[in-house]
Amino acid sequence: MELLAFGDTGWGDELFYATLMTIAVSITAMLIGFLFALIFTPLKLSKNKFLNFIANSYTTIIRGVPELLVIYLFFFGGTGAVMFVASIFGYNEYIEINAFITGAFAIGIISGAYSTEVFRGAIQSIDKGQFEAANVLGLNKFGKFFKIILPQTLRLAIPNLSNVWQITLKDTSLISVTGLVEIMRQSYIAAGSTRDPLFFYSFAAVLYLLLTFVSMKLINRLEIRYSRGY
Amino acid sequence: MDLELMINSFPKLLTASVITLKLLSVSLIIGLFIGLFFAILRLNKNIFINRFAYGYSYVFRGTPLLVQIFIIYFGLGQIEYLRSTVLWVILKEPYWCAIIAFALNTGAYTSEILRSAFQTIKPGIIEAGKSLGISNKVIFYKIQIPVAIRQSLPAYGNEIILMMKGTSLASTVTIMDLTGVAKYIISTTFKPIEVFIVAGGIYLFMTFIIHNVIKFLEKKYSFN
Numbered sequence: 223m224e225l226l227a228f229g230d231t232g233w234g235d236e237l238f239y240a241t242l243m244t245i246a247v248s249i250t251a252m253l254i255g256f257l258f259a260l261i262f263t264p265l266k267l268s269k270n271k272f273l274n275f276i277a278n279s280y281t282t283i284i285r286g287v288p289e290l291l292v293i294y295l296f297f298f299g300g301t302g303a304v305m306f307v308a309s310i311f312g313y314n315e316y317i318e319i320n321a322f323i324t325g326a327f328a329i330g331i332i333s334g335a336y337s338t339e340v341f342r343g344a345i346q347s348i349d350k351g352q353f354e355a356a357n358v359l360g361l362n363k364f365g366k367f368f369k370i371i372l373p374q375t376l377r378l379a380i381p382n383l384s385n386v387w388q389i390t391l392k393d394t395s396l397i398s399v400t401g402l403v404e405i406m407r408q409s410y411i412a413a414g415s416t417r418d419p420l421f422f423y424s425f426a427a428v429l430y431l432l433l434t435f436v437s438m439k440l441i442n443r444l445e446i447r448y449s450r451g452y
Numbered sequence: 453m454d455l456e457l458m459i460n461s462f463p464k465l466l467t468a469s470v471i472t473l474k475l476l477s478v479s480l481i482i483g484l485f486i487g488l489f490f491a492i493l494r495l496n497k498n499i500f501i502n503r504f505a506y507g508y509s510y511v512f513r514g515t516p517l518l519v520q521i522f523i524i525y526f527g528l529g530q531i532e533y534l535r536s537t538v539l540w541v542i543l544k545e546p547y548w549c550a551i552i553a554f555a556l557n558t559g560a561y562t563s564e565i566l567r568s569a570f571q572t573i574k575p576g577i578i579e580a581g582k583s584l585g586i587s588n589k590v591i592f593y594k595i596q597i598p599v600a601i602r603q604s605l606p607a608y609g610n611e612i613i614l615m616m617k618g619t620s621l622a623s624t625v626t627i628m629d630l631t632g633v634a635k636y637i638i639s640t641t642f643k644p645i646e647v648f649i650v651a652g653g654i655y656l657f658m659t660f661i662i663h664n665v666i667k668f669l670e671k672k673y674s675f676n
Contacts (some may be wrong), residue, residue, distance in 0.1 A: 285661035286660075288616075291651060294648075295644050299645055410522075420530045423526065426519050430514065
């Protein structure tokens with residue numbers, strides 16, 4: 223137990239901050255994923271074949287290629303890409319992107335592909351009559367989307383989004399390969415310096431279980447809230 | 453774009469993908485048995501057996517695969533007792549550690565897939581078997597299991613693809629699988645995009661094959 227003490231003698235505080243880091247990366251990645259879903263879901267539903275093709279390539283490639291490979295692409299390629307864009311604008315100094323942004327972006331793109339599929343499914347399963355009724359009521363595009371379609375989409379999407387959240391949360395463990403100090407990386411450091419990998423990795427597993435357990439409880443509440451009308 | 457690098461790295465990545473396929477197939481076979489075993493335990497009416505099986509799948513589905521590999525590869529080696537047993541022959545090999553972790557992980561997901569398939573079998577099918585005078589054992593092996601397998605095919609197909617992506621984590625314990633070799637080439641040439649296109653292409657091709665095989669099996673074993 224002294225291994226987990228807070229302060230200089232144990233790893234308690236380090237692991238606590240690492241857990242906060244995992245939560246922060248997961249939430250950022252999930253939000254970036256929503257942004258991607260916001261762009262690609264309309265493309266998927268569009269009648270334009272070319273836009274369809276773009277959105278389908280995105281979801282197929284991301285869901286068919288290992289997460290680790292995507293992370294390596296961003297880890298090794300991110301700096302180069304940003305510097306290339308900067309050089310177009312005439313900035314030629316070396317730019318260092320921090321591990322948090324690279325990691326959150328890589329996981330966000332992955333999470334976005336799953337979110338896109340979830341939103342597409344949810345919107346497609348909304349009854350056609352709802353769209354027609356909104357038109358009949360004379361709502362404009364925004365009113366139709368935010369007042370009629372979105373609330374119903376959310377109700378249908380939340381159970382599946384909670385799966386996406388779990389996948390995202392677990393995927394953040396892979397960012398440890400880029401050196402971002404989240405649960406996995408901190409456990410690796412602690413295991414290395416105390417020579418007690420069994421304890422620290424098991425403790426990491428407990429932390430992840432705790433995170434999934436708590437987030438499931440919170441999501442269940444959301445689910446109840448959004449199905450009030452049913 | 454460095455086309456030469458892409459062409460040169462292709463054979464290397466292709467040979468590495470054989471290791472990926474080996475890891476995948478061995479862990480899927482072991483995982484299927486583990487999954488079937490725990491699915492049957494989940495259907496047991498004894499609350500302790502039931503809880504035990506639920507706990508297994510909860511823990512393995514609730515933690516990242518990376519943690520599971522690290523516990524088995526780095527963690528188990530720490531137990532002095534294990535080092536003196538026959539098990540050590542297996543556990544000192546990163547290859548087998550990865551397979552154990554993958555099999556246990558996919559076993560947990562498979563057990564959930566099979567359990568829900570068993571539970572959604574229409575009672576009429578079992579009753580029909582009973583009224584024909586078939587014994588419970590035969591009903592289970594000849595009726596329930598085949599029907600459950602058919603029903604779980606789509607979900608199991610997804611699981612195979614997820615597991616294929618999961619095998620990339622073997623590269624974190626020094627195994628040179630497709631991702632391992634890709635990372636090695638990236639870190640020596642600093643050409644991430646080219647290598648990603650080739651390695652990603654091979655992964656996508658494997659996903660495509662698996663997807664179509666499952667589709668074919670679904671059609672072949674569909675009820676209509």
